[in-house]
Amino acid sequence: MAWSRARRGKDKLNALWNPDFTTIMESHGVAGSATAEKNLAIVLATLRQRFKMGYLRKTDIPEMTAEDPVRTKCVSEAIGVALEQADRRKLKSKRRQSVRKRVRQVGACNLSVEILYMIANYLPSQAIANMEKAWGFRFGNTFWYSRIPTKIFHEVEDVAEEDLDWQRLCLKLERRLEKSEALNTRRYLLECLDEILSIVKTLGDS
Numbered sequence: 001m002a003w004s005r006a007r008r009g010k011d012k013l014n015a016l017w018n019p020d021f022t023t024i025m026e027s028h029g030v031a032g033s034a035t036a037e038k039n040l041a042i043v044l045a046t047l048r049q050r051f052k053m054g055y056l057r058k059t060d061i062p063e064m065t066a067e068d069p070v071r072t073k074c075v076s077e078a079i080g081v082a083l084e085q086a087d088r089r090k091l092k093s094k095r096r097q098s099v100r101k102r103v104r105q106v107g108a109c110n111l112s113v114e115i116l117y118m119i120a121n122y123l124p125s126q127a128i129a130n131m132e133k134a135w136g137f138r139f140g141n142t143f144w145y146s147r148i149p150t151k152i153f154h155e156v157e158d159v160a161e162e163d164l165d166w167q168r169l170c171l172k173l174e175r176r177l178e179k180s181e182a183l184n185t186r187r188y189l190l191e192c193l194d195e196i197l198s199i200v201k202t203l204g205d206s
Contacts, residue, residue, distance in 0.1 A: 069185035
């Protein structure tokens with residue numbers, strides 16, 4: 001069933017339970033494991049109970065959007081652009097046959113790396129990018145990849161080994177998260193799954 005047709009009640013439940021939605025379930029640990037499959041009946045019962053009893057107020061449920069919250073176009077496009085840019089950088093590097101030089105650390109970057117990371121942990125991503133530019137310091141791809149919430153953007157795990165500009169991709173995905181209704185719905189679905197996992201664990205231990 002297309003996501004755009006899901007409006008309320010049972011239609012919402014049917015819209016959630018489709019092959020695309022299982023992608024999020026698998027990445028979230030609800031499906032794809034022996035424990036999850038064993039408790040699949042509990043997962044289904046929990047979903048049905050939520051909509052039957054009206055567990056959440058209507059204002060807590062995001063409006064249904066035409067865009068699929070699982071196969072979200074703005075996310076796949078951002079990753080696609082990052083891959084294309086990485087390919088172009090590789091071609092330019094081969095043509096120039098140049099060796100990357102480390103950025104010289106100046107000014108405030110006389111601070112230890114540990115202190116810089118501690119400072120960065122308290123800053124939003126755009127502020128960190130500005131700090132890198134002003135101080136001539138680079139935290140590196142590993143740091144910027146860690147800033148991306150893979151719980152929400154499960155797609156990035158498929159390209160984790162790629163030599164992308166992870167700073168640029170991180171900033172772009174964060175902007176998408178602020179504006180995209182589909183991603184807002186995705187975040188809501190993940191919150192639902194967190195509750196389901198908690199129930200499954202409780203019932204499984206009892």
